[in-house]
Amino acid sequence: MNRNHMLLAAGAAFSIAAQAATVQVTVLARDGQPLSNAVVVVEPAGGIRPAAPAPVQATIAQEKMQFVPMVSVLPVGSRVSFVNQDAWEHHVRGVPAGVARLGSSPAGIELRLAGKVDGKAPTSADVTLATPGALQLGCHLHGSMRGFVYVTDSPFAVQTDANGVASLRDVPEGAASLRVWHSDQLLEGKPIKVNITPVTAVSVPTQVTPRRRRP
Ligand SMILES: [Cu+2]
Known part of the structure; x- marks a missing residue:
């Protein structure tokens, strides 16, 4: 081919x-x-x-040094809970992703999520995705962590x-x-x-x- x-x-x-x-x-x-x-x-x-799809509630976990799921496709207006399942801290950031920066881009994300303590609920933080576009997720503490959120009005x-x-x-x-x-x-x-x-x-x-x- x-x-x-x-x-x-x-x-x-x-x-x-x-x-x-x-x-x-x-x-x-x-x-x-x-x-x-x-x-x-x-x-x-x-x-x-x-018509734009209805917003949803989604979860992106930080688990074993990964974003799970690695890529999320979500309707604009959706809420995402970032949940740290690891026993150590993560500093999650989200920045507009590379070549997807056509037109508008979503606002950035900055979160500090304390590590999970045995017997307690994991630390989480919610973010509303108000603008269509692609965000690249990373962690200030762990350079190998990489994820994406594709926010769409389609x-x-x-x-x-x-x-x-x-x-x-x-x-x-x-x-x-x-x-x-x-x-x-x-x-x-x-x-x-x-x-x-x-x-x-x-x-x-x-x-x-x-x-x-x-x-
Ligand atoms: Cu981290």
Whole structure:
């Protein structure tokens, strides 16, 4: 496969008139392997702005020197509890992530979370994500800790799984563009034009070489 070319495999269009479709997007790394933890966003063409998704309550743990989950995709307005499950202190910071700084960026995060004491609830702090954009999470004390929060106002933003697959439901049929974000991408790829039919499967090669997560 020529990795510089997009493979667009539009699924069969059925004769049944349908309003909304399921879109399956497979994202591939530079070496052709499935790319997990990528965020796929589908934007209907023609300036149609779908209603923003409802905010949620989410948790990002600091556990065994990692952010768990490493990547969270959350609707704008969501609240995140940062919960320190380790027995030592973490100083969590969140800063706008690299190339995702298009337009607005979320406000930064600075938290000090004391270590967990046996028999007591872990220390936690809540943050409201008021602005769309990507935040990179780190810890002032532990340079190896790395995580991401992708804050979106799109109802069609889904993270790829271990097989590099993102499934988006109830996407309006018709012309749309598709964007892929990944924390290790050097340049944001150009939006890909797609035509959403009742069953749409798209494979998107990228130039991303994902960093290994520390064990
Ligand atoms: Cu830390």
